[in-house]
Amino acid sequence: MLTLKDVHEARDRIHPFIRRTRLEHSTTISDVSGFDVWLKPECMQRTGSFKIRGALNCILSLSPEEGGRGIVTASSGNHGQGVACASKLRGYPAMVVMPEGGSPAKADAIRGYGAQIVFCGTKSEDRLALAAKMRDEQGMTMVHPYDDFYVMAGQGTLGIEILEDLDDVAAVLVPTGGCGLISGVAAAVKEMRPNVKIIGVEPAGSDSTGRSFQAGKRVRLDVIDTMADGVRASIPGELTFPLVRKYVDDMVLVSESSIVEAMKLILERCKILAEPTGAVATAALLTQGQKNGALPGSLRGKKIVSLVSGGNVALSQLAEILAGRS
Numbered sequence: 001m002l003t004l005k006d007v008h009e010a011r012d013r014i015h016p017f018i019r020r021t022r023l024e025h026s027t028t029i030s031d032v033s034g035f036d037v038w039l040k041p042e043c044m045q046r047t048g049s050f051k052i053r054g055a056l057n058c059i060l061s062l063s064p065e066e067g068g069r070g071i072v073t074a075s076s077g078n079h080g081q082g083v084a085c086a087s088k089l090r091g092y093p094a095m096v097v098m099p100e101g102g103s104p105a106k107a108d109a110i111r112g113y114g115a116q117i118v119f120c121g122t123k124s125e126d127r128l129a130l131a132a133k134m135r136d137e138q139g140m141t142m143v144h145p146y147d148d149f150y151v152m153a154g155q156g157t158l159g160i161e162i163l164e165d166l167d168d169v170a171a172v173l174v175p176t177g178g179c180g181l182i183s184g185v186a187a188a189v190k191e192m193r194p195n196v197k198i199i200g201v202e203p204a205g206s207d208s209t210g211r212s213f214q215a216g217k218r219v220r221l222d223v224i225d226t227m228a229d230g231v232r233a234s235i236p237g238e239l240t241f242p243l244v245r246k247y248v249d250d251m252v253l254v255s256e257s258s259i260v261e262a263m264k265l266i267l268e269r270c271k272i273l274a275e276p277t278g279a280v281a282t283a284a285l286l287t288q289g290q291k292n293g294a295l296p297g298s299l300r301g302k303k304i305v306s307l308v309s310g311g312n313v314a315l316s317q318l319a320e321i322l323a324g325r326s
């Protein structure tokens with residue numbers, strides 16, 4: 001299990017290497033949504049997403065011998081950038097298994113940190129299987145994108161920062177893919193302030209966590225359809241899901257159009273560039289009244305923190321999205 005002590009240790013370990021992102025209040029999104037909205041802009045984090053936190057906590061905890069055998073991971077891009085950046089800091093070779101047709105901007109950034117890339121399939125499970133094969137056959141050390149207690153503890157450091165920076169937080173909105181992020185944040189926040197609500201948000205076309213949450217067991221999706229490439233996991237993690245069950249209060253779904261709307265609002269009004277996945281949590285604030293999309297009415301007017309989890313979007317993709325072609 002993951003403890004608050006693990007998260008505090010992660011924070012001590014990674015803090016010299018990461019940026020302390022500050023909460024930004026948004027009057028516009030507060031007015032539009034009826035909540036008192038604060039954004040945590042992890043798109044400004046080193047590597048452009050929060051994923052550096054977990055990757056660093058894991059890689060800084062390896063022995064030089066484990067790291068020297070080379071690090072391997074599977075990622076749609078952001079975790080790959082975190083792993084590539086953390087490996088470079090330590091001087092370890094790194095290999096990232098990316099999806100065919102994955103974001104060229106993310107691939108370029110990974111190569112920029114000196115890591116190698118292999119492309120494999122389109123499903124997260126196929127990529128993870130290839131990374132595990134490279135671990136088993138080539139003796140590399142695998143840094144899982146979410147199903148790892150060091151990774152979860154690293155992501156959980158976000159929760160500590162939020163509680164330090166804002167009093168009377170009523171709820172934290174967290175996008176969910178494999179659930180490393182929400183497990184870490186929920187464990188940290190709930191252990192410190194049990195009455196803060198933790199609400200997971202995912203695209204309606206990629207709702208494996210919501211279905212699993214309802215069913216009380218991990219549910220696998222066959223078809224995933226969303227522009228939010230950072231949360232296309234087909235099933236929540238084996239290690240993360242028990243933490244979701246233990247700590248998460250609710251799961252809500254958002255539409256693709258609300259993700260685009262949230263991206264535009266965050267960019268135009270807050271001058272913050274979120275990638276589609278980075279706008280998923282904020283989309284929940286704009287989705288009031290829709291089926292499965294409503295946040296609890298008891299939160300109206302209260303302080304809500306929405307995690308803007310990443311900002312890695314190519315300008316060409318951004319142009320398409322802004323023009324309404326994506």
Ligand SMILES: *Cc1c(COP(=O)(O)O)cnc(C)c1O
Nearest residue numbers: 078177178179180181230309310
């Ligand atoms: C990976 C990622 C998530 C989801 O994190 P999980 O730990 O897989 O649930 C959310 N937003 C962005 C930008 C990501 O890269």
